Amino acid sequence: MRVLWIVQNGGNYKKGIIKGTGGLSRKEGSLMGAFRFLLRKGYEYVFMPLYAAYLNKKNHCSIEGDAIVKQPCSFAKKCAVGSRTYLKNTVIGEGTYIGRYNELVSTKIGKYCCLASHIIVVNATHPIRDYVSFHPAFYSTRCQAGFTFVKETCFQEFPTVDGYSCVIGNDVWIGENVTIISGIRIGDGAMIAAGAVVTKDVEPYTIVGGVPAQAIRKRFKDSDIEFLKRFQWWDRDDSWLYANAELFKSIEVLREKYDYPGNEV
Numbered sequence: 001m002r003v004l005w006i007v008q009n010g011g012n013y014k015k016g017i018i019k020g021t022g023g024l025s026r027k028e029g030s031l032m033g034a035f036r037f038l039l040r041k042g043y044e045y046v047f048m049p050l051y052a053a054y055l056n057k058k059n060h061c062s063i064e065g066d067a068i069v070k071q072p073c074s075f076a077k078k079c080a081v082g083s084r085t086y087l088k089n090t091v092i093g094e095g096t097y098i099g100r101y102n103e104l105v106s107t108k109i110g111k112y113c114c115l116a117s118h119i120i121v122v123n124a125t126h127p128i129r130d131y132v133s134f135h136p137a138f139y140s141t142r143c144q145a146g147f148t149f150v151k152e153t154c155f156q157e158f159p160t161v162d163g164y165s166c167v168i169g170n171d172v173w174i175g176e177n178v179t180i181i182s183g184i185r186i187g188d189g190a191m192i193a194a195g196a197v198v199t200k201d202v203e204p205y206t207i208v209g210g211v212p213a214q215a216i217r218k219r220f221k222d223s224d225i226e227f228l229k230r231f232q233w234w235d236r237d238d239s240w241l242y243a244n245a246e247l248f249k250s251i252e253v254l255r256e257k258y259d260y261p262g263n264e265v
C-alpha cells in the first residue's frame with residue numbers, strides 16, 4: 001500500500017510515500033529517538049533535581065526533585081509541587097501547593113490555592129461540529145501523528161482564557177482526580193469536588209462537582225462573598241496573615257474586625 005504523506009520539517013513541507021502499511025518511521029525507533037530519550041532522562045534525573053533545589057533555596061519553595069518542569073514556568077515564594085507532577089508554561093502563585101501526579105499545561109494559578117493529586121488541565125481540543133474527521137492531519141500542521149494533509153493550521157486547537165488553557169483564581173481548592181477542559185476560568189475561593197470534570201467557568205466562592213461539574217452550593221452568603229472579593233486577603237503580607245490567622249476560623253469574626261463603614265478593605 002502506498003500513501004501520500006506530507007511532513008512538516010522545520011517549517012517546510014516534504015512530500016513522500018509511505019511504503020507498506022507500517023511505513024511511518026516512529027520517532028522513538030530512530031537514532032534521533034534514542035538521543036531524545038537520553039536527553040529526556042538527563043533532564044528528568046539530573047537537571048530537574050538541581051533546578052528544584054535552586055528554586056527551593058531562592059524562592060523558599062518546596063518543589064520535589066522528581067517533579068517535571070518544562071519551561072516557561074514561574075514559581076512565587078512559598079509554593080510547593082509534589083512528586084511526578086508535570087508542569088509546562090504554568091504560573092504558580094505565592095503559597096499555592098500542588099499534590100502528586102498532576103498534569104498542568106498552560107495554567108495560571110493564583111495565591112494560596114490547594115491542588116490535590118491526579119488533576120489534569122486539558123489544553124487542546126479537536127473540531128467537534130464542522131469537520132468530517134477529528135484527525136489533526138486535516139486541520140493542523142503540527143504533525144501530531146507524524147504527518148499532515150494541510151499546508152496551514154485552520155482550526156484553533158488550544159482554546160485559551162487570558163492566553164492560558166486555564167486560569168485559577170486565589171484561595172481555590174481542587175479535589176482529587178479532577179479534569180478541567182481547556183479555556184476555563186475558576187474564580188477566587190471556588191472549590192472543585194473530587195472526581196469532577198469541569199466544562200464551564202466556575203463562579204467565585206462556589207463549590208462545583210460531578211460530570212459535568214454543576215454548582216453544589218456557595219461557600220458563604222452573598223454579602224460575605226462580596227466582602228471577601230473586596231478584601232482579597234491573599235494580597236496581604238506574611239506578617240499581616242500571621243497576626244490575623246486566628247480570625248480566619250470564621251467569616252463572621254473576620255468581618256466583625258475588618259468590615260465596617262469607612263474601612264477601606
Ligand SMILES: CC(C)(COP(=O)(O)OP(=O)(O)OC[C@H]1O[C@@H](n2cnc3c(N)ncnc32)[C@H](O)[C@@H]1OP(=O)(O)O)[C@@H](O)C(=O)NCCC(=O)NCCS
Nearest residue numbers: 115116117174175176177192193194195196207209210216
Ligand atoms: C465537595 C466536598 C468538599 C464536600 O462538600 P460539602 O459541602 O461537605 O458537601 P456534602 O457532603 O454536604 O454534599 C452536598 C452535595 O454534594 C454532593 N457531592 C459531594 N461531593 C461530591 C463530589 N465529589 N462529586 C459530586 N457531588 C458531590 C453530595 O452528594 C450532596 O448532594 P445532594 O445534596 O444531592 O445530596 C467533598 O465531597 C470533596 O469532593 N472533597 C474533596 C476531597 C479531596 O479531594 N481531597 C484531596 C486531598 S486535599
